[in-house]
Amino acid sequence: MNERKTLSDAQRRALLSSPAGWLACGFGSGLAPIAQGTFGSLAAILPWLLLRHASLPLNLLVIAVGFAIGVWACDISGRLLGVDDHRSLVWDEFIGQWIALLPALLAPWWAVFLGFALFRLFDVWKPWPIGWLDRHLKGGLGVMIDDVIAGIFAAIVLWLVLRVS
Template sequence: MNERKTLTAAQRRALLATPAGWLACGFGSGLAPVAQGTFGSLAALLPWLLWLRHASVSINLLVIVIGFAIGVWACDVSGRILGVDDHRSLVWDEFIGQWIALLPALLAPWWALAAGFALFRLFDVWKPWPIRWLDRHLKGGLGVMIDDVIAGVFAAVVLWLLLRVS
């Protein structure tokens, strides 16, 4: 869980001094004073809009799988730097979860982006089973990443269903 709410200046410097910390805090988006997950999800939209939405599903899946693997490492290293397994400033999991949620929006109308964003945030905050269970029981980098992956999958399924009925 997110035991410490705010980072000290020394913790911020330690995070930003390493490639793992820079990535784990979403290139700085996780250092927002409030709503770090929402800021991380918003920051994830930029690479999606500039690159991923123009790429094939195969490329998107490859980026997600590689991003997940690197994120497990980065969040594990960053959690050890901070002394907290899943600090709220670690938002790379939001990037991966958001990109998963937006997979159905690749060939969809403009509103699918907003719907995918909102659905991912809903599942990430609400944490229905098994997301909440995973969040509480898995630790380290895998624990940071996996609950947002499942939230992204839930959001993608709902978005796909919405697109099918529209």
């Protein structure tokens, strides 16, 4: 069994019994049998729908606090699993997706779909410096930072698309 890909029953129970693990696996969305990052990104849209009605400063505060808590939760969960960035740890997708959707706060509904697609594109493609950060930073910060940058890239492209549409 490849620990990077598949969780044992004991690992799954350990994640779900810990507040850090529960958060790091995106309230269970990271436990999907396939495409955990996509499921985590989709799950992130649900709380974002509430954030969409909040101010930009409040959104930025939620993202900053979520990032800090995510570094802690993903660090603990990675040590628990014995894998720094296990695919079931998707809290980084939540934060990256929320960043990607910042330009969609006051935009038409289709911007949410485009923001989701752009974030997934940058998260999977990992252009520089995303890929470099993903390979070189370890622990909770390493789990979180590449998705933050992917979210920023997606937000910039989404903002540009919204400006010209």
